[in-house]
Amino acid sequence: MNEKDDMFKKFHDSFKGMQGHFHILEERVPVERQVEYFKYSDRMKQNARPIEEDEFELLDGWLTEPDVTDENRKFALTRLAISHNIKAYRALEKYVQSPDSKLKDWAHLALMESRITLESELSEEKQIYISTGLGGKNEKLRFFVLLQAADKKPFEAYQRQVIEREFAFYLEKADCEIEQLDIKDRYGILLFLLPIRTDIKALLDATIAECNQFGNFLSEVYTVTNVKELSEEEIIAIIDRNGNVKASH
Structure with missing residues (x-):
């Protein structure tokens, strides 16, 4: 078996016997953007706290108000994604129906993370996230x-x-x-x-x-x-x- 054939085998074997609920990112999001998002998300989780109603209202507004900067909208999307909050998930779900073009990929990643976070709490089944550039x-x-x-x-x-x-x-x-x-x-x-x-x-x-x-x-x-x-x-x-x-x- 040559090196490239071995790569195929390792890819296939990585899924054999894996138990749990698979979440596959359906959208085509460049790998570089995915890495950027999850690094950003991981940094935010270090100081994460339960989301209060007034903060939710502020962040939800940032998703729709016209004069909000892209950077603030990225913050809002990510903060809502890691909040373990069903209202936040619904807000993200609504936003991805008509996102800003620059933040479309970010919004889909945030929605996926929010879904996995909630399902991991509501289900005893292991949640497995899989993403590729082609979706x-x-x-x-x-x-x-x-x-x-x-x-x-x-x-x-x-x-x-x-x-x-x-x-x-x-x-x-x-x-x-x-x-x-x-x-x-x-x-x-x-x-x-x-x-x-x-x-x-x-x-x-x-x-x-x-x-x-x-x-x-x-x-x-x-x-x-x-x-x-x-x-x-x-x-x-x-x-x-x-x-x-x-x-x-």
């Missing part, structure tokens, strides 16, 4: 996959049909949801939702093998990321490097 839905994570033509040869029409048919069949069979499957001249891009306990490497390897029953036209080398969708420039750069690595980021 997810229910208990599924979103992945972007770059598929490559073997030997950089352009796909023929029947080969495109095989890829579309086999990936649709095997991913649906594994309870995945394909959101995009776009076959270009020499590569294909796949965006799909994968159940968190599914072995993504085994699934992709098996599906590619099925496609190659019809002529070995699809490279066994592919790139996987759950951080972001790759741009065309990034895709071309990977292909130019001959796609020598199976990567999971």
Whole structure:
């Protein structure tokens, strides 16, 4: 097993046997912003105290009053998120329906933290928070996959049909949801939702093998990321490097 294959295994094994209620951030929030939010939240928790009614009214107003600074709104969102207060959760829930564009990501993170905090108090079940740059839905994570033509040869029409048919069949069979499957001249891009306990490497390897029953036209080398969708420039750069690595980021 090489280093990259081992990364896939560690990712899959991290969820095996894990018990509890999974909370998956559905929105696509850049990883850097997530780190910023939770560092900010952790600092605020060091001096946390129960939220009083007058403070709640002030912070709730900061979410809607037009002349409030972004910094004060960020403070209000985070303070409400860590307050262990159902009224605060409802205020956050309302705000994310129509947030300031600059604070949209922050608001979704605050709502998620508030939900986990409340559920951990109301339920004996362990609460597990999972987030990636591409987000997810229910208990599924979103992945972007770059598929490559073997030997950089352009796909023929029947080969495109095989890829579309086999990936649709095997991913649906594994309870995945394909959101995009776009076959270009020499590569294909796949965006799909994968159940968190599914072995993504085994699934992709098996599906590619099925496609190659019809002529070995699809490279066994592919790139996987759950951080972001790759741009065309990034895709071309990977292909130019001959796609020598199976990567999971």
